[in-house]
Amino acid sequence: MSTVFNFTFVPWFRSVAPYIHKHRGNTLVVGIAGEAIAAGKLQNVAQDLALIQSMGVEIVLVHGFRPQVNEQLRAKGHEPKYSHGMRITDSVALDCAQEAAGQLRYEIEAAFSQGLPNTPMAGATVRVISGNFITARPVGLMDGVDFQHSGLVRKVDTEGIQRTLDMGALVLLSPFGFSPTGEAFNLTMEDVATSVAIALQADKLMFLTEVPGLRTDLADPESDIDTEIPLAEAKKLLTSLPAPDQPTDPAFYLQHCIRACEGGVERSHILPFAVDGALLLEIYTHDGFGTMVVDEKLESVREATMDDVSGIVALIEPFEKDGTLVKRDRTEIERDAGNYTIIEHDGVIFGCAALYPYPEARTGEMAALTVSPDTQSQGDGERLLKRIEVRAKAQGLQSIFVLTTRTMHWFIKRGFVQVNADWLPEARKRKYNWDRKSQVLVKKLG
Numbered sequence: 012m013s014t015v016f017n018f019t020f021v022p023w024f025r026s027v028a029p030y031i032h033k034h035r036g037n038t039l040v041v042g043i044a045g046e047a048i049a050a051g052k053l054q055n056v057a058q059d060l061a062l063i064q065s066m067g068v069e070i071v072l073v074h075g076f077r078p079q080v081n082e083q084l085r086a087k088g089h090e091p092k093y094s095h096g097m098r099i100t101d102s103v104a105l106d107c108a109q110e111a112a113g114q115l116r117y118e119i120e121a122a123f124s125q126g127l128p129n130t131p132m133a134g135a136t137v138r139v140i141s142g143n144f145i146t147a148r149p150v151g152l153m154d155g156v157d158f159q160h161s162g163l164v165r166k167v168d169t170e171g172i173q174r175t176l177d178m179g180a181l182v183l184l185s186p187f188g189f190s191p192t193g194e195a196f197n198l199t200m201e202d203v204a205t206s207v208a209i210a211l212q213a214d215k216l217m218f219l220t221e222v223p224g225l226r227t228d229l230a231d232p233e234s235d236i237d238t239e240i241p242l243a244e245a246k247k248l249l250t251s252l253p254a255p256d257q258p259t260d261p262a263f264y265l266q267h268c269i270r271a272c273e274g275g276v277e278r279s280h281i282l283p284f285a286v287d288g289a290l291l292l293e294i295y296t297h298d299g300f301g302t303m304v305v306d307e308k309l310e311s312v313r314e315a316t317m318d319d320v321s322g323i324v325a326l327i328e329p330f331e332k333d334g335t336l337v338k339r340d341r342t343e344i345e346r347d348a349g350n351y352t353i354i355e356h357d358g359v360i361f362g363c364a365a366l367y368p369y370p371e372a373r374t375g376e377m378a379a380l381t382v383s384p385d386t387q388s389q390g391d392g393e394r395l396l397k398r399i400e401v402r403a404k405a406q407g408l409q410s411i412f413v414l415t416t417r418t419m420h421w422f423i424k425r426g427f428v429q430v431n432a433d434w435l436p437e438a439r440k441r442k443y444n445w446d447r448k449s450q451v452l453v454k455k456l457g
């Protein structure tokens with residue numbers, strides 16, 4: 012084994028470890044679009060889900076089958092019919108949906124059964140269990156359109172799914188449901204995945220889709236992906252978008268992410284299946300991948316005001332006393348209150364960080380990053396870092412830097428690199444305490 016491999020693998024594995032611990036015992040609902048399976052992505056997705064499950068995550072997988080049903084319809088001389096973003100399911104379409112679902116379940120179960128040596132599935136035992144866990148109701152008439160055998164989720168057998176998960180099995184659901192009289196209804200993958208995530212109060216809902224996520228500028232297809240959208244902003248965005256007709260419309264998956272977060276799912280994700288390993292990148296890396304809608308109702312991340320100064324002082328004072336932070340007097344914090352970002356819960360501040368911009372050098376200093384000892388190891392430091400990065404980008408800065416004497420490795424794991432103190436902007440270099448010998452770490456912003 013090469014020395015180069017050792018020096019890259021070991022730091023990488025250590026950087027992933029906190030996320031393995033964080034997600035162990037969590038419940039993950041994954042909705043995979045039928046387009047992903049048609050594009051030949053099932054094998055890699057199955058391998059990634061098996062790996063995630065092996066690290067202690069409970070998984071419910073809901074498959075879509077839009078292109079597969081359309082293919083069956085066209086083979087029988089029928090054209091697919093849609094309205095309001097849903098399929099109009101006549102008797103022919105219902106038969107095609109049942110055939111497609113049966114074939115896909117066979118393919119998915121086969122993908123999880125492979126255990127060839129020297130493959131990611133070697134030695135893995137993934138028990139896949141399906142069942143009649145969904146009770147459905149008809150869509151009925153909408154704006155004069157009869158949806159016939161198309162339905163919506165009425166009820167989820169939460170107890171049955173949870174018992175199956177507790178057995179160590181992966182639960183596989185097709186977008187079908189049955190009425191109490193035994194009538195079958197064609198559902199959408201998105202409705203089933205969202206309803207199940209809410210019913211289970213899952214930790215994450217993740218859609219593997221044909222879109223890369225939501226862009227920061229929806230009018231510019233080349234703009235960056237908006238990796239994190241607070242629920243309140245997502246709801247405002249949805250009201251400004253036209254009603255979706257196609258899965259590629261910006262509002263199509265966004266509406267389900269919002270519904271999930273409103274129903275108690277803390278995080279919902281839109282990920283591109285075109286990127287190999289998108290699930291792993293989203294779960295086990297700091298920056299993640301695709302777009303995440305996050306519910307921040309319980310723990311508000313916001314910019315500080317003068318009313319927050321007392322809480323900030325009380326939070327950072329113990330860390331100033333033990334030398335972790337440079338001492339700041341109250342007057343300085345009052346003057347710079349607008350530079351601070353805080354995390355609060357029920358009016359109590361338990362996390363803060365400040366951004367001091369140096370526009371002439373296109374950089375900014377993140378200072379006073381502090382999380383209460385009562386809530387450490389829950390990802391709040393990363394949430395503050397993420398928000399500071401967003402603020403820095405909004406100000407046109409190309410990087411942020413920190414000065415630290417004790418937490419160097421935490422920053423390195425999150426993309427910072429060490430530089431010489433001479434790198435500092437001239438204005439900051441004049442205030443640098445050479446006796447303290449703080450390490451200077453810089454992170455470039457994408």
